[in-house]
Amino acid sequence: MDNYIALIGLEMHCEISETNTKVFSSAENSYKEDANTNVRPVDMGFPGTLPVVNKEAVRLALMASMILKCTQPEYLYFERKNYYYPDLPKGFQITQETKPAPIGSYGSLTFECHGEEKTVRINNLHLEEDAASSDHSPEGTRINYNRAGVPLLELVTEPDLHSADEAVAFLETMRSIYQYAGISEADSKKGQIRCDVNVSLMEKGKDMKDPKNWGTKIEIKNVNSFGGVRDAINYEIERQLELIEDGKYDEMEQQTRRWDEETGTTKFMRSKVDAIDYKYFVEPNIPKIKLSKAWLDEIKAQIPRLANERKEAYINDYGISEYDATILVKEKAYADFYEETISLGADPKAASNWITTNLLGSLNKLELTMDDITLTPDMLAELIDLISSGKISSKQAKDVFADVLTSGKTPKEVVKEKGMEQMSDAGEIVKIANEVLDENPDVIEQYKKGRTNVVDYLTGQIMKKTKGTANPGLARQTMAEEIEKR
Amino acid sequence: MYMDKTIEELHEKLKNGEVTSQELIKESLQKSHELQEKCNAFVTILDDAEPREVTDDMLSGIPYGIKDNYSTKGILSTGSSNTLKDYVPFFTATAIENLEKHGAVATNKTVLDEFGMGGTGTTGHTGTVKNPWDTSRMCAGSSAGSAAAVAYGVYPYATGSDTGDSIRKPAAYCGIVGYKPTYGMISRYGLFPFASSLDHCGALTRSVKDAAIVVDAMKGKDKYDMTSFDSKDIHLYDSIDGKVKGKKLCYIKELCDINMYPHADSELKEHLKNFMNKIELCKKLGMDVEEVSVDQTLLNALPSVYVVISCAEATSNMSNLTGFIFGPRAEGDKYDEEMKNYRTQGFSPLIKRRFVIGSYVLQSQNKDRYFHNAQRVRRLLVDTWKDLFKKYDAVILPVGSGPAKKLEGSKDILDPNTAVLEDHLQIGNFGGFPSITIPDGFINNLPVGLNLTGNCYDDINVLNIAYALESEMGYKGQTVKEGK
Numbered sequence: 001m002d003n004y005i006a007l008i009g010l011e012m013h014c015e016i017s018e019t020n021t022k023v024f025s026s027a028e029n030s031y032k033e034d035a036n037t038n039v040r041p042v043d044m045g046f047p048g049t050l051p052v053v054n055k056e057a058v059r060l061a062l063m064a065s066m067i068l069k070c071t072q073p074e075y076l077y078f079e080r081k082n083y084y085y086p087d088l089p090k091g092f093q094i095t096q097e098t099k100p101a102p103i104g105s106y107g108s109l110t111f112e113c114h115g116e117e118k119t120v121r122i123n124n125l126h127l128e129e130d131a132a133s134s135d136h137s138p139e140g141t142r143i144n145y146n147r148a149g150v151p152l153l154e155l156v157t158e159p160d161l162h163s164a165d166e167a168v169a170f171l172e173t174m175r176s177i178y179q180y181a182g183i184s185e186a187d188s189k190k191g192q193i194r195c196d197v198n199v200s201l202m203e204k205g206k207d208m209k210d211p212k213n214w215g216t217k218i219e220i221k222n223v224n225s226f227g228g229v230r231d232a233i234n235y236e237i238e239r240q241l242e243l244i245e246d247g248k249y250d251e252m253e254q255q256t257r258r259w260d261e262e263t264g265t266t267k268f269m270r271s272k273v274d275a276i277d278y279k280y281f282v283e284p285n286i287p288k289i290k291l292s293k294a295w296l297d298e299i300k301a302q303i304p305r306l307a308n309e310r311k312e313a314y315i316n317d318y319g320i321s322e323y324d325a326t327i328l329v330k331e332k333a334y335a336d337f338y339e340e341t342i343s344l345g346a347d348p349k350a351a352s353n354w355i356t357t358n359l360l361g362s363l364n365k366l367e368l369t370m371d372d373i374t375l376t377p378d379m380l381a382e383l384i385d386l387i388s389s390g391k392i393s394s395k396q397a398k399d400v401f402a403d404v405l406t407s408g409k410t411p412k413e414v415v416k417e418k419g420m421e422q423m424s425d426a427g428e429i430v431k432i433a434n435e436v437l438d439e440n441p442d443v444i445e446q447y448k449k450g451r452t453n454v455v456d457y458l459t460g461q462i463m464k465k466t467k468g469t470a471n472p473g474l475a476r477q478t479m480a481e482e483i484e485k486r
Numbered sequence: 487m488y489m490d491k492t493i494e495e496l497h498e499k500l501k502n503g504e505v506t507s508q509e510l511i512k513e514s515l516q517k518s519h520e521l522q523e524k525c526n527a528f529v530t531i532l533d534d535a536e537p538r539e540v541t542d543d544m545l546s547g548i549p550y551g552i553k554d555n556y557s558t559k560g561i562l563s564t565g566s567s568n569t570l571k572d573y574v575p576f577f578t579a580t581a582i583e584n585l586e587k588h589g590a591v592a593t594n595k596t597v598l599d600e601f602g603m604g605g606t607g608t609t610g611h612t613g614t615v616k617n618p619w620d621t622s623r624m625c626a627g628s629s630a631g632s633a634a635a636v637a638y639g640v641y642p643y644a645t646g647s648d649t650g651d652s653i654r655k656p657a658a659y660c661g662i663v664g665y666k667p668t669y670g671m672i673s674r675y676g677l678f679p680f681a682s683s684l685d686h687c688g689a690l691t692r693s694v695k696d697a698a699i700v701v702d703a704m705k706g707k708d709k710y711d712m713t714s715f716d717s718k719d720i721h722l723y724d725s726i727d728g729k730v731k732g733k734k735l736c737y738i739k740e741l742c743d744i745n746m747y748p749h750a751d752s753e754l755k756e757h758l759k760n761f762m763n764k765i766e767l768c769k770k771l772g773m774d775v776e777e778v779s780v781d782q783t784l785l786n787a788l789p790s791v792y793v794v795i796s797c798a799e800a801t802s803n804m805s806n807l808t809g810f811i812f813g814p815r816a817e818g819d820k821y822d823e824e825m826k827n828y829r830t831q832g833f834s835p836l837i838k839r840r841f842v843i844g845s846y847v848l849q850s851q852n853k854d855r856y857f858h859n860a861q862r863v864r865r866l867l868v869d870t871w872k873d874l875f876k877k878y879d880a881v882i883l884p885v886g887s888g889p890a891k892k893l894e895g896s897k898d899i900l901d902p903n904t905a906v907l908e909d910h911l912q913i914g915n916f917g918g919f920p921s922i923t924i925p926d927g928f929i930n931n932l933p934v935g936l937n938l939t940g941n942c943y944d945d946i947n948v949l950n951i952a953y954a955l956e957s958e959m960g961y962k963g964q965t966v967k968e969g970k
Contacts, residue, residue, distance in 0.1 A: 041577055045806035047570065048557040048579060048676040050711050082802050082848070086821050091805020279848035281857065284683035284799060286712055 004201045006237050008167050009159035011196040016060050016151040017184045023129050023151035024051030031190050035144040043148045045089035050285045057151040060183045061103045061127040062299050068122050070104030076289040081278045087132040095128035097280050102126035113169035121158040128152050164233040168226050179332040180306045188225050195223045199236045216252050220266050223259045232259045236266055310335050318348035327356045333370040340377035346384045358401055374408040383411040391422050423470040433482040436461045444486050455480050489513050490639035490965040493696045500540045500547050507537035507547030514549035514593040517640040525616040527631035529554045530562050530595040538589045544699050546589030551635050551644030554595040556582050557676035565601045565678045566610030569807045569832035579676025581687045581704040588703040596631025600834050602652055602680040604628055609834050618966040619932055623890040626659040628652040633660040636690045639965035643691040643700050649680045651911035653688045654923040658885035661925045661933025661964055664690050665697040668942045669918025670715045673708030681799035684915040692963045694953040698722035725946040730954040731772030736878045739779045741907050753888035757934055760927045761884040771954055785906045787863045792912045794847045794860035801844030868917040875941035880948050882938050885923050889932035920945040922952045925961040
């Protein structure tokens with residue numbers, strides 16, 4: 001590898017999950033367990049049905065285009081990509097090509113990988129419809145049309161990535177952008193993200209921007225997780241290096257391979273000469289759509305704050321460490337939870353500590369996600385308030401937190417239930433202190449002989465009598481005062 | 487006998503109680519069976535059609551026919567193709583739904599050339615449709631069944647669809663009115679597509695005013711068709727006043743001058759002579775009519791431009807026909823074999839030929855030479871006509887090269903000498919122009935027609951001129967009296 005550098009490009013497909021309906025159909029756009037429940041006639045290609053463009057999907061796609069610093073076209077066109085496959089009921093997919101220009105052309109994204117800034121050029125971003133999904137079983141294949149027509153954003157990068165780590169860091173950044181911008185949940189478990197990866201090797205030292213220096217491009221289809229992307233790239237780099245070592249690299253033809261998750265290898269699908277001719281032409285049922293400057297400006301103004309921007313604010317405005325801020329923005333759900341907790345008056349640092357340590361620690365340990373918990377920002381703010389007002393101790397708070405996390409109860413309810421509320425009533429503590437002293441005349445004697453550390457023992461007796469609810473500071477102070485009076 | 491009357495007359499009679507909707511339906515069904523026997527015009531006769539309440543709506547309670555490429559809920563809708571021979575849709579085309587809202591009663595579904603892809607009426611899966619004026623002749627297509635039924639007096643109107651001339655040519659061959667309005671005036675939702683950028687819905691009737699009434703009811707913006715436009719302020723029927731004095735028309739020398747056809751037969755000669763007489767009539771009505779010249783090379787490109795664009799779109803549009811979700815599923819070891827068998831067995835050879843052409847012109851190595859060039863020439867033709875519309879209210883031209891052709895020995899291949907004359911109505915589809923055919927006479931006891939085409943959204947002007955001419959010619963409301 002010392003003499004070669006990998007050139008890696010990605011095609012990242014991400015479903016837009018945040019529209020009410022599908023991209024060219026009025027069927028609901030939501031992830032459903034039950035097959036074939038989100039279907040309109042157009043999704044199954046019934047004769048005479050026509051596509052109708054979902055404006056919200058276009059708006060979100062344009063937003064992604066702007067975030068990626070792409071150029072937006074003056075007029076929006078859609079094209080038909082014609083091919084036969086059982087999951088494609090119309091026999092064509094409505095998508096966009098590069099001519100006429102798609103929703104985004106020639107942008108770039110800067111992201112971080114192992115603390116280093118990298119920039120990848122975006123060739124284009126286009127809006128299209130997803131195909132149905134196939135469920136293979138020994139008895140046969142079932143087609144589920146829930147996914148048919150779900151809006152899909154396909155992003156195509158230039159081969160500016162050079163390692164599996166960079167590719168994954170790029171994908172994670174994109175996932176974060178889609179989530180923060182409210183475009184998609186970008187959940188690969190729901191099949192919302194799918195990637196095609198292309199890998200070639202080039203001799204080190206040559207000009208990377210000149211395609212003439214690039215090696216033979218190998219495209220790997222159907223990589224459906226970030227881990228898969230990492231493994232597929234590493235496997236493919238190794239495979240191509242071996243071909244070089246064996247002197248067979250030049251014989252290798254441009255080809256498409258398939259990522260086989262089970263064996264962790266890539267397998268030959270077809271060579272370039274067998275590439276499918278998709279016979280693209282402009283979709284005649286969708287008139288060209290003028291994208292007005294006013295609308296584009298409006299969308300630009302609506303772009304929500306993304307992870308980086310929020311992270312900076314946490315560091316600069318709340319004094320959070322970079323380390324913690326990075327954790328807080330890792331998932332939009334964490335950052336949203338954090339900001340809401342603060343907006344309810346909680347101390348930013350305390351809230352950050354609770355989330356980064358206790359909340360994420362518990363999620364990790366219990367293998368839960370933010371969707372599984374009943375803890376709300378309201379409850380966390382309440383818990384922090386209970387501590388700062390001295391009603392419960394930090395130690396107690398940890399128990400309360402564990403109980404509040406999934407029980408649906410509020411911290412106050414738990415504190416009351418467990419009789420935890422800290423006793424800060426001075427008169428009551430004086431009374432109990434004297435009870436303790438009355439019960440321990442021998443200890444008072446020891447005190448008088450100069451063993452002042454018995455105060456700690458006696459304070460412990462107060463705590464015991466109050467089942468730990470007495471304010472420990474107050475209890476010690478009271479005991480010290482009361483024993484002097486004897 | 488009522489079914490040979492116009493919509494206006496029938497509405498009057500229904501309102502004053504001279505006849506009931508039930509009686510009209512009974513007569514329409516009886517005539518349907520009669521014509522089926524004679525000409526094979528229907529895929530389905532709806533014997534259980536129910537009468538509708540007669541209201542102030544002109545169409546209420548009156549029977550009509552639906553071309554079988556309109557999706558009708560619960561009623562067999564075949565597109566006259568074996569690939570959909572058992573297909574019963576669960577939704578109704580918007581245009582039909584609109585007619586139903588107006589109280590219209592469908593009594594049958596009419597035969598077409600398979601999926602509208604033919605001009606003879608001979609390629610439907612139920613067999614050839616014969617012309618009721620002379621059963622040895624064709625109706626032309628693709629709205630063959632609709633044209634035959636309206637001409638025979640099965641009802642006053644039927645729906646049609648028009649991708650090249652599929653309403654306007656059969657209307658001429660059957661001696662009736664055929665009107666397709668501006669592209670987008672009637673929603674195409676639920677119309678089985680042939681070539682989406684050229685497909686129009688429309689109506690076949692026996693009078694211009696009836697055509698206006700029917701399209702008034704069918705039209706309207708539809709949330710399911712992005713190419714449909716809002717026309718609620720356009721009232722076609724109410725706007726026809728017959729005032730045409732000072733209107734300007736033109737006809738095209740290259741198409742209408744008999745000297746352009748050195749090998750003209752007697753039918754063509756008579757047809758053009760008859761047409762020129764109607765030009766004189768226009769002048770008598772106070773219209774200015776001028777002869778204009780259009781580049782012959784451009785005109786000659788017309789048939790190929792149409793073939794390239796329509797076949798390309800058709801290939802893609804009909805890729806949904808695989809037999810998996812609807813249609814009779816074919817046998818096969820694997821899905822691709824099932825698909826191949828279904829399509830091989832289901833489509834007629836004519837359609838398959840068009841699919842091959844469509845695929846060929848879209849292949850990446852051919853696309854620019856054929857498909858993109860065809861789009862460019864389409865634009866040139868449309869611009870040429872738009873230029874004419876700057877000066878003229880409408881272009882007036884003869885339809886075809888004469889009356890209906892003989893079925894025997896007919897092929898769907900055109901005589902190169904009259905190819906452009908046979909095909910010029912396609913310009914109306916290229917530009918989405920409103921276009922109407924009306925009967926303008928007889929040759930050898932067979933009807934012939936002329937066509938008026940105007941600029942987009944100028945439907946009222948076109949209808950008005952057609953109405954004025956119709957009123958002077960005496961073919962309004964004609965039905966087949968004594969067919970051979």
